[in-house]
Amino acid sequence: MLEQNLVSEVLKVARAGGAEFADLFVEDKVTSQLHLLNGGVKDAGGGNDFGAGIRVLYGTKVVYAYTNDVSRDGLRTIAEAVARANGFGGEVDASGAGGLDFRVAAPRKIYTVTKHPLETKKLEKLALAKRASAAAKVGHVKTIDVRYFDWVQRVLIANSDGLWVEDERVYSRLAVNAIAEDGSHRSDGAFLPGAGMGMEFFDGDLPERAGAEAARIANAMLYAGFAPAGTIPVVIGNAFGGVIFHEACGHILETTAIEKKASVFADKIGQQIAHESLSAVDDGTIPGAWGSSNFDDEGMPTERTVLIEKGILKSYMVDKVGEMKTGYTRTGSGRRQDYTYAPASRMRNTFITEGPETPESLIKQVKYGLYAKTMGGGSVTPGTGDYNFTVNEGYIIRDGEIAEPVRGAALVGNGAKDLMNIVGVAGDLARGQGMCGSVSGSIPADVGQPHILISEITVGGRA
Amino acid sequence: MNQLSFSQAQAFVLEAARKLGAKVEVFSSRNSSTSIQAYAGEVSEFKMSKRAGLGLRALANGAWGYSYTENLSEEALTRCLQNALENASLVAPEGHAVLAAHPEPPHVGDLFGEGLSGVTVDRKVAVALELDRAARAADARVVSVPYMTYTDGESEVAIANTEGLARGYKSNYAVQYAMPLVAENGQNKMGFDWQFSREFESLDPTKTAINAVQKSVARLGAKMPTTGKYPVVIENLCMATLLGTYSDIFNAKMVQEGKSPLAGKLGQRIGSSLVHLVDDATRPAAMASRPFDAEGYPSQYLSVIEGGVLKTFLHNTETASKDGVKSTGHASRYSYRGTIGIDTSNFYLEAGKNSKEALLEEIGTGLLLTEVKGTHAGVNEITGEFSLQAEGFWVENGKVTHPLENFTVAGNFLEMLHEIESIGNDLEFSPMAGAGSPSVRVKVLAVGGA
Known part of the structure; x- marks a missing residue:
């Protein structure tokens, strides 16, 4: 994307104010999107994001500047700005090529795209979205939104240690929302499958399954009553149910929270922080997964990081600055939305691993409680560990049996306490796709789990 | 790839469109910003940015097609125009797409102040x-x-179209x-x-x-409340969060697409007679003030709910054409990268006469709600239902006694509008919520706790 001589020169200018380290992130991203309402195309768009960011480190102080003027002049302007950001008032040496001898990283391919979105006609993408829309027209569904997205992000990551990584990331996603109506009853359902794959992701009947799942949830909830309020046992479904671990635990195992001690799990490596039935992993190497990549956004090959093993805290998620500040080894977890953000330690594909139970055996253990079959998003306040996430599709459990449907409700708790309450884990591990928002922007991340049983948690219903 | 300047790029695209006989709108913006974080007495992060780009909307055969680019070379701009035209050909025309030189915008006060260039x-x-x-x-x-x-x-925003609008x-x-x-x-x-x-x-x-x-x-020493239904005073910024979160139910696009529970309710009572809800993009010194919207349509003061009666929805030119009304100047666009939608500007509940303390005395025993969290997930705009993590205080005999933790509040926004029984005089705007509100007292909300 850029000449090595130019990059070397820019990284030299960036360090002119005494910075020990500088890196450059250049991004050229082509996006495509379609929005269908009830099968008709409402919006068609897309475009080209193109820019670069330079980060320099003065000790552990981070200075970051970005621009979308990726010419020599534009890059030198931000390089000079970061060089002057630490009180340096002298002349920035404008001469020479910088003298960096880059080691070009060998391409790494954890997954091979077989049908590239940039080589596929919009009409073909439209046909996929229409199939999903048609499949959602079931039962009382009256309104169907289908959104199709793909994007191809080409990146160059180079640093003053001589690292040079070029890579391409391809993402594909369908998002189906269905609204069911019958008289004064209204309900909605959503399903948003995505992957770090090309259009081969949609092979087979994926569009039909996506439409059908959104419609199934909307129809199932149409006549549902209010969820209960209070502290009760809850069985949480697999796949996107893993949002509980993401919010309750994942964010506070990122070094951005650990390094400021703004985490209830700071200094707890080797200690038991969860029930012994719980093990969890953050894996950036799953081929084709939504949160996978060959290299992280600091140019380090991604890896599989065991976070918790049988309740014992094994590792945090660590980026370069996190490693400098905490001393824990980097895990290839430096991620960012795009060139407008400096990288930070972030989750990739994070999930609770399989346990010995089955969904049925977990439900059997509950006399009165909630079965949270499908989940929506959530959030956490890292410093306190207080978190919330939302049940989209719920059922009462009565005497070990699934009973009547109940509407959405928030589940709230505190990560440090509730991990001890995850007392049973089934074997039906699956993953679901989300966009995770935090300090370095909104990024694709998988959550996941098998069915789990929480012995008690606060449910925010109205009944 | 030789990059054109901001204004050259706009002119280049308009000229290219005219040569093709195409109708287009060019929305361009550029922003620069600085942000600084400190930790334990030292600067920990320093960030500077410059970002600019151009978003195109092409009107072909009655339908809009979009495309954007941050690469301002002639090649990239030409590709952007072609993509917008291609995208328009995919869209089902609905007969209400409007491109025009809209009336002159009002003056909305000083949005630029002394500027920041003099601040070291x-x-x-x-x-x-x-x-x-x-x-x-x-x-x-x-x-x-x-x-x-x-x-x-x-930031600088520029909108121009082939019908002669340029502002x-x-x-x-x-x-x-x-x-x-x-x-x-x-x-x-x-x-x-x-x-x-x-x-x-x-x-x-x-x-x-x-x-x-x-x-x-003030939050230290918190206890879990007992599950139950209580009268509640919702503090101003917390109510602003709820208003901002539910603002889409007033959005004409959501109404026309069958997603708003307010469809068919124009002219009807949807709240207590105390409720006056306003959107005013011309409010002096307010955060979201602007002379015109994302289509270049002039800003105005708009009364949305008057004495509990729903007077209007928020429109852009296309939804207005569908409903046979005038645009209210609420076209929105998430930078040049987004498509035209509808959004509020300074959206607020008008202040009443009572102090917050008076509202607390009115409830006697109940909750003071100060914050709700997770609104991106815990709010349903289709039904009005919400169930949210909350922060607040227990109130006994009209006085705050202790903070609360680990609890939820649940209710229905539409029911709540009817159950607003008293409104405070402490109107405040929240930058996070994109809305403003005074504190309000509502009859009852469900609390999930111990």
Whole structure:
């Protein structure tokens, strides 16, 4: 994307104010999107994001500047700005090529795209979205939104240690929302499958399954009553149910929270922080997964990081600055939305691993409680560990049996306490796709789990 | 790839479109910003940015097609125009797409103030350091200030179309916030405070830091409430969050697409007679003021609910054409990268006469709700239902007794509008919520706790 001589020169200018380290992130991203309402195309768009960011480190102080003027002049302007950001008032040496001898990283391919979105006609993408829309027209569904997205992000990551990584990331996603109506009853359902794959992701009947799942949830909830309020046992479904671990635990195992001690799990490596039935992993190497990549956004090959093993805290998620500040080894977890953000330690594909139970055996253990079959998003306040996430599709459990449907409700708790309450884990591990928002922007991340049983948690219903 | 300037790029695209006989709208914007974080007495992150781009909307055979680019070379702009035209050919025409030279916009006061170019980096750094210092010095129970930022920015928006419209404006802002972590008896709590201004000189980091610490410390000693249904005073900024979250139910696009529960309710009573809801993009010195919307349509003061009666929805030109009304000037666009939608500007509930203390006395025993969290997931705009993590205080005999934790509030926004029984005089806007409100007293909400 850029000449090595130019990059070397820019990284030299960036360090002119005494910075020990500088890196450059250049991004050229082509996006495509379609929005269908009830099968008709409402919006068609897309475009080209193109820019670069330079980060320099003065000790552990981070200075970051970005621009979308990726010419020599534009890059030198931000390089000079970061060089002057630490009180340096002298002349920035404008001469020479910088003298960096880059080691070009060998391409790494954890997954091979077989049908590239940039080589596929919009009409073909439209046909996929229409199939999903048609499949959602079931039962009382009256309104169907289908959104199709793909994007191809080409990146160059180079640093003053001589690292040079070029890579391409391809993402594909369908998002189906269905609204069911019958008289004064209204309900909605959503399903948003995505992957770090090309259009081969949609092979087979994926569009039909996506439409059908959104419609199934909307129809199932149409006549549902209010969820209960209070502290009760809850069985949480697999796949996107893993949002509980993401919010309750994942964010506070990122070094951005650990390094400021703004985490209830700071200094707890080797200690038991969860029930012994719980093990969890953050894996950036799953081929084709939504949160996978060959290299992280600091140019380090991604890896599989065991976070918790049988309740014992094994590792945090660590980026370069996190490693400098905490001393824990980097895990290839430096991620960012795009060139407008400096990288930070972030989750990739994070999930609770399989346990010995089955969904049925977990439900059997509950006399009165909630079965949270499908989940929506959530959030956490890292410093306190207080978190919330939302049940989209719920059922009462009565005497070990699934009973009547109940509407959405928030589940709230505190990560440090509730991990001890995850007392049973089934074997039906699956993953679901989300966009995770935090300090370095909104990024694709998988959550996941098998069915789990929480012995008690606060449910925010109205009944 | 030789890059054109901001204005050259706009002119190039309009000229290229005219040559093709195409109708297009060019929305371009450029922003520069600085943000600084400090931690434990030192600057921990310093960020500077410049970003510019151009978004195109092409009208072909009655349908809109979009495309955008941050690459302002002639090649990229030409490709962008072709993509927009291709995208338009995919869209089902609905017969209401409008491209016009809209009336002249009003003057909305000074959005640019003294500007930020005269403010040195050192002075900005000093604000960040003071936020951190003052918060740590304010109370012995402050552990650290893990989340805080000083940030400022300048932006310029320009809109032009092939029908002859050409207008633009500049604006700036400076914002600071602090979110200290406080601890006592094994309990960790965080609260926050912030200040928004268009004038750097009016920022008071010491005050923001001390307020943030007071709000955090007030949460120490929290207990779980008992599950039940209680009368509630919703504090101003918390109510602003709920209003901002539900603003889409007033959005004509959502109504026309069958997603708003207010469809068919124009002219009907949808709230208590105390409720006056306004959207005013011309409000002086307000955060979301602007002379015109994302289509270049003039801004105005709009009364949305008057005495509990729904008077209008928020429109852009296309939804207005469908309903046979005039645009209300609420076309929105998430930068040049987004498509045209509808959004509020300064959206607020008008203040009443009572103090917050008077509202608390009115409920006697119940809850003071100060914050709700997770609104992106816990709110249903289709039904009006919500179930949210909350922060607040227990109220006994009209006085706050102790803070609450680990609980939820649940209700229905539409029912709540009817159950607003008293409105405070403390209207405040929240930058996070994109809305403003005074404190309100509502009849009852469901609380999930112990």
